[in-house]
Amino acid sequence: xxxxxxxxxxxxxxxxxxQIRLQNVDTLARDARLDHPRIYAPTGGIPASREHLEAxxxxxxQCAKAYGYPHFIDDATxxxxxxxAAVVFEDTDMAPAEAAAPEVWTYMATRxxxxxxxxxxxxxxxxxxxxxxxxxxxxxGRLWWQAYALGVAAGDGRDYALLNSLSEADLNQIFERxxxxxxxxxxxxxxxxxxxxxxxxxxxxxxxVVRDVTKRVCRLIPFTSFLAxxxxxxxxxxxxxxxxxxxxxxxxx
Numbered sequence: 001x002x003x004x005x006x007x008x009x010x011x012x013x014x015x016x017x018x019q020i021r022l023q024n025v026d027t028l029a030r031d032a033r034l035d036h037p038r039i040y041a042p043t044g045g046i047p048a049s050r051e052h053l054e055a056x057x058x059x060x061x062q063c064a065k066a067y068g069y070p071h072f073i074d075d076a077t078x079x080x081x082x083x084x085a086a087v088v089f090e091d092t093d094m095a096p097a098e099a100a101a102p103e104v105w106t107y108m109a110t111r112x113x114x115x116x117x118x119x120x121x122x123x124x125x126x127x128x129x130x131x132x133x134x135x136x137x138x139x140x141g142r143l144w145w146q147a148y149a150l151g152v153a154a155g156d157g158r159d160y161a162l163l164n165s166l167s168e169a170d171l172n173q174i175f176e177r178x179x180x181x182x183x184x185x186x187x188x189x190x191x192x193x194x195x196x197x198x199x200x201x202x203x204x205x206x207x208x209v210v211r212d213v214t215k216r217v218c219r220l221i222p223f224t225s226f227l228a229x230x231x232x233x234x235x236x237x238x239x240x241x242x243x244x245x246x247x248x249x250x251x252x253x
Contacts, residue, residue, distance in 0.1 A: 007103035010103075039103075064116050085160065106130070149184040150184075171191075177214060186234055189237075204249050204250065209242070212245045
């Protein structure tokens with residue numbers, strides 16, 4: 001059975017966030033607490049034990065230490081995000097239904113490991129990094145969904161190579177469109193095609209290609225049931241869309 005996590009509403013999270021912003025990383029790490037209102041999803045699953053929450057918090061902080069936590073943030077923030085995506089996905093033991101609940105991620109960012117969120121985004125203070133509503137910008141929620149959609153089975157584990165093939169901004173273009181990012185085979189096929197060498201060889205800005213192709217996919221979705229296709233068939237469809245996009249953008253360059 002999957003693990004169920006404590007939940008904090010947007011309002012509760014924002015109250016905590018006002019207090020968090022008055023502190024620094026060291027203070028947040030020292031004062032971080034696991035206590036919470038015991039609110040869980042009314043579905044099957046096992047509520048996370050204190051030991052499990054401590055283990056998740058420890059794994060997240062250990063991952064951050066490889067990138068300078070708590071003293072500084074390494075310039076390679078993309079590398080940290082990619083490494084953290086695998087940790088958040090594998091160590092939390094969440095089902096997609098649980099990961100879709102914004103209150104879970106609000107709890108994790110404002111109560112479980114607020115110090116890591118502060119460290120990752122300092123000196124920026126965008127509420128979306130803390131409050132789970134939307135998930136596309138949330139420090140942990142967005143990474144869980146990226147790892148879920150783009151990770152592929154490999155032996156006894158999962159291969160997250162696709163996570164490294166596009167920039168964070170390009171991945172946002174895909175995952176903020178839930179009709180794409182919420183369909184793992186479609187998301188994997190799209191990222192694979194966008195990371196193909198022919199896109200780089202075209203001489204076109206990758207960002208422009210990503211934006212154009214995602215628009216084309218969104219226009220195709222109402223007329224195509226991608227869930228009824230296997231992954232090789234989806235790759236063929238998206239290969240053609242990328243070709244169309246490259247041709248159109250090259251003509252207008």
